[in-house]
Amino acid sequence: MIDLTTKSIRGKIVAGIMAAIFLLLVGKLAQLQIVSYDYYFQMSEENRIRLVPRTAMRGKIVDREGRTLATDRPAYTVSVIPSEIRQLSRLSEELAPLLSLERKTIEQKVKERRSRKYEPVPIRRDIEFASVCIIEESNELFPGVMYQLDHARTYPYGNIAAHIIGYTGEVDERESKTQFRIGSMIGRAGVEKQYDQPIRGIDGVDYQEVSATGRILGSLQSKPNKDPIPGSELGLSLDLDLQVLCDSLFGDSLSGAAIFINPQNGEILAMVSKPNYDANLFSGFVPRDAYQQLSTDERRPLLDRVIRGTYPPGSTSKLLTAGAALELGVIEPNTPFKPCYGGYQFGNRYFKCHKKSGHGSQDVYGALEVSCDTYFYQVGLKLGLKNFSDIAKKCGFDVLTGIDIPAERAGFVPTEEWYNKAYGKNGWTKAVLLNLGIGQGELLVTPLGLAQFYCGVVNNGNVMKPHLMRYIKSANGELTQATPEVARQLPFSASTLAILKEGCRRVVQGGSGTAARSRIEGIEMGGKTGTAQNPHGNEHALFCGFAPFDKPTIVGCVVVENAGHGSVAAAPIVQQVFIRYFQKTGLLAPPPPPPLEDIVQL
Numbered sequence: 001m002i003d004l005t006t007k008s009i010r011g012k013i014v015a016g017i018m019a020a021i022f023l024l025l026v027g028k029l030a031q032l033q034i035v036s037y038d039y040y041f042q043m044s045e046e047n048r049i050r051l052v053p054r055t056a057m058r059g060k061i062v063d064r065e066g067r068t069l070a071t072d073r074p075a076y077t078v079s080v081i082p083s084e085i086r087q088l089s090r091l092s093e094e095l096a097p098l099l100s101l102e103r104k105t106i107e108q109k110v111k112e113r114r115s116r117k118y119e120p121v122p123i124r125r126d127i128e129f130a131s132v133c134i135i136e137e138s139n140e141l142f143p144g145v146m147y148q149l150d151h152a153r154t155y156p157y158g159n160i161a162a163h164i165i166g167y168t169g170e171v172d173e174r175e176s177k178t179q180f181r182i183g184s185m186i187g188r189a190g191v192e193k194q195y196d197q198p199i200r201g202i203d204g205v206d207y208q209e210v211s212a213t214g215r216i217l218g219s220l221q222s223k224p225n226k227d228p229i230p231g232s233e234l235g236l237s238l239d240l241d242l243q244v245l246c247d248s249l250f251g252d253s254l255s256g257a258a259i260f261i262n263p264q265n266g267e268i269l270a271m272v273s274k275p276n277y278d279a280n281l282f283s284g285f286v287p288r289d290a291y292q293q294l295s296t297d298e299r300r301p302l303l304d305r306v307i308r309g310t311y312p313p314g315s316t317s318k319l320l321t322a323g324a325a326l327e328l329g330v331i332e333p334n335t336p337f338k339p340c341y342g343g344y345q346f347g348n349r350y351f352k353c354h355k356k357s358g359h360g361s362q363d364v365y366g367a368l369e370v371s372c373d374t375y376f377y378q379v380g381l382k383l384g385l386k387n388f389s390d391i392a393k394k395c396g397f398d399v400l401t402g403i404d405i406p407a408e409r410a411g412f413v414p415t416e417e418w419y420n421k422a423y424g425k426n427g428w429t430k431a432v433l434l435n436l437g438i439g440q441g442e443l444l445v446t447p448l449g450l451a452q453f454y455c456g457v458v459n460n461g462n463v464m465k466p467h468l469m470r471y472i473k474s475a476n477g478e479l480t481q482a483t484p485e486v487a488r489q490l491p492f493s494a495s496t497l498a499i500l501k502e503g504c505r506r507v508v509q510g511g512s513g514t515a516a517r518s519r520i521e522g523i524e525m526g527g528k529t530g531t532a533q534n535p536h537g538n539e540h541a542l543f544c545g546f547a548p549f550d551k552p553t554i555v556g557c558v559v560v561e562n563a564g565h566g567s568v569a570a571a572p573i574v575q576q577v578f579i580r581y582f583q584k585t586g587l588l589a590p591p592p593p594p595p596l597e598d599i600v601q602l
C-alpha cells in the first residue's frame with residue numbers, strides 16, 4: 001500500500017511538472033503567435049513575402065458572327081525579383097542562353113526597374129516549357145528568378161485584319177508612373193489600344209511566403225490572394241468572310257486599301273490595308289530584327305492605308321465637284337458646256353480628257369457616267385476656288401471621320417490662302433481649278449474619308465460616324481452596345497443628292513459606264529471610278545460603290561496603288577465583296593457548294 005501510495009505521489013509530482021512545462025510552452029507559443037504577431041508579420045512583410053501579380057486574361061475580340069480574332073493562350077513568363085538577386089552579371093550570364101536574350105537586355109530590364117525591387121520584373125514572355133524545367137531543376141543557380149503561368153496574346157488569323165486589331169506591348173517605366181503596372185501588357189495599336197481599358201480586365205495578386213533562399217513556402221493566411229477579373233469581350237462589326245475575301249483579292253503583290261461600311265449606321269464590315277503583317281509577331285516576345293524588318297520595308301506594311309494613307313481622289317471626287325456646282329446653282333443638270341474633243345484649252349495649256357477621241361456634249365449624268373474630264377474642267381472653273389474649298393470642307397474632306405481606332409489622319413483641302421502661301425500671290429493661276437475639278441492636284445483624301453463621303457451621299461446626306469465596335473460584354477455578362485452617331489450633314493439638298501446618285505447608277509448600270517464590267521446580276525448598284533496621278537510611279541486605281549441602289553446597305557471604297565485605271569483594278573474588288581455580302585444577306589443566291597474533293601481535302 002505504502003509503495004503504491006508513494007508511487008501515486010511521485011506520479012502526481014511528475015504529472016504536475018509536465019503540466020507546468022506544457023503551460024510554459026503554451027504560454028511561449030501564445031506569446032509568439034499572439035503577442036509578437038505584429039512584430040513577426042512585419043519582419044516577413046519586409047523580407048519574406050513576394051507580391052506576385054496575376055495578370056487578368058484579356059478579353060476576346062470577335063467578329064460580327066462571334067469568330068475569334070484575338071484571344072489569350074497560356075504561356076510561361078520568366079521574371080526576376082531585383083531585391084533577391086545576388087549578382088546580376090552572373091545571373092544574366094546564366095539566363096541569357098536559356099531565354100535567347102542578350103545579357104545586356106536582361107541587365108537593362110532589371111536596372112530600369114530597380115525602383116520597385118520587390119516586384120517581379122518580366123524578362124521574357126512566352127518561354128518554352130523546356131527552359132521552364134531547367135529553371136525549376138536548377139533553382140539554386142537562379143536566385144531571384146521565378147516563372148509563372150501567364151498569357152500570351154494570339155491572333156488566329158495572322159495577317160487578316162492586323163491593322164484593325166492592332167497588338168499589345170509591355171508597359172515601360174514612364175507609363176508605370178501613371179496608372180499601369182510596369183511589365184504588364186497594354187494595347188498598343190488598333191482596337192487593342194482603343195478599347196484597352198475594358199479588354200484588359202483587372203489584375204489580381206498572390207501573396208507568397210518565401211524562405212531566405214527564395215523557396216516558396218506557401219501562401220499567407222493573413223492576406224488572402226486577390227483573383228484577377230477577366231477583361232471584357234469586344235464584339236466588332238467586321239465580317240470575317242468579307243475581310244478574308246477582300247484580303248485575298250489584293251493577294252500578296254498589290255498594295256492599297258479597302259473599306260466597306262453600312263452607310264445607314266456606320267458599321268464597318270471589312271477594312272483591309274495591304275501589305276499587312278502577322279499580328280502574332282508582336283505578341284509575347286518580339287525579336288528585334290523582326291520589327292526592324294517590318295519598319296524598314298519599302299512597301300510599308302505597318303502603315304494602315306485606310307486611315308493614314310492620303311491619296312488624290314481622282315475622278316471619285318467628281319461627285320464633290322458636281323454636287324457643289326449644283327447646290328450653289330452654278331450649273332443645272334443640263335447646263336451646256338464646250339463639247340469634249342479629247343481635251344480642253346485653257347490659256348496656253350491644253351488639258352487632256354482620258355478619252356482621246358472625246359465624249360462630245362454631255363449633261364451632268366452623262367459626264368459622270370463616262371467620267372468626262374473636259375466637262376469637269378469647265379465645272380471646276382465655273383465653281384471657283386472659294387466655293388470648291390468651302391463645300392469640300394463642309395463635306396468633311398479635311399477632318400477626321402472619328403473612327404474608333406487611334407492614329408487616324410485627316411485629308412487635305414487646299415484654299416486660296418494655302419496656294420498664296422505655297423506659291424506666292426502671283427505664283428499660281430486658276431488652272432488649279434481644272435485639276436481640282438477632276439480630283440487631281442492638292443486635294444487629298446484617306447480611303448476612309450472618301451468612303452464616309454459616299455456613305456453620306458447614299459444615306460440622304462446623313463454622314464454616320466464609322467465604327468468597329470458593336471458591343472462590349474463584361475465577364476459578368478453586362479452588355480454595352482454601340483449606338484449609331486451622325487457625324488455631320490452633307491451640304492446637299494435631296495434633289496442634288498438624287499442627281500449624284502443617278503449619275504453613279506449610270507457608271508455601273510449604264511451602257512457607257514466606266515464600271516459597267518463590274519455590275520452584279522440581280523442587284524442594282526452605283527459607283528464611281530477614279531484614276532489618280534501619282535508623282536512617285538504608276539497611277540492609283542480607285543472605285544467607290546454602293547448597293548442596292550434604292551436603299552444602300554453597303555458602301556465600298558477601294559484604292560489599288562500603281563495599278564492603273566479604277567475600272568480594271570479597283571471596281572472588281574468591290575464587285576466581288578458585294579456579291580459575297582448579298583449572298584450572305586439573302587439578296588443573291590448562295591454560292592454553289594464546293595466540289596466534294598475539296599471538302600475531303602479539308
Ligand SMILES: [Zn+2]
Nearest residue numbers: 340353359372
Ligand atoms: Zn471627255
